[in-house]
Amino acid sequence: MSTEPEAGSGVTVVVSHTTLPNQRDAVRALWEKHMASAVLDNPGHLAYYYCLDSDDPDRITAFQHYRTAEDAVTFLQHPAYREYEREAAPLLAGAPQVRTLVPTWIKPGK
Template sequence: MSKKALYIRHKAQPGKREEVKRIWEKYARAYIEDADGQIAYVYGFDDTDPDAIVAYQFYDGEAGKEDFVKQPWYPDYERETAALLAGPSEFRTITPQWIKGGAA
């Protein structure tokens, strides 16, 4: 199975970034910690934009990404988060060519 990565950038409405994080923690954090397909996951705040959030997922094949959106809580997570975002999120799928400590 090939490894993949996903870069996501969310732009929260002004002053709503912490609320978006709380929703992510409420729904996604525990799932991600236990998900076998998620090799690494970084959820962080953009240091140059006070309203931006960046998530970077490194997963094993397409299943890691697809399983996330098939969780029973995902529609609620998406709806609650969308209400706090300033616009559509940016999604970029990445095919690693080199990975420190492992083969791509």
């Protein structure tokens, strides 16, 4: 059975953080410490992109595609997410921007 997302299935969450000046590397290190393995081990994540903004040295955006909306909500309770959130908060300029999207077309993988 393919784990490749189909258009109209699942939910995509886009989270953008602005760090305090010159703190992006520290936030990234916390993400790698807490989140990378949690995402890899989470069957609810069908795709995940952790991105550093090329034009803003203090901006991070994560694109996350989940099987279901419930999977997205459940992951927010994961201990690794909670710890990352706690440790990263003092390094952020404010609350993240969060958008929830429904994919309508997805390029098939090869």
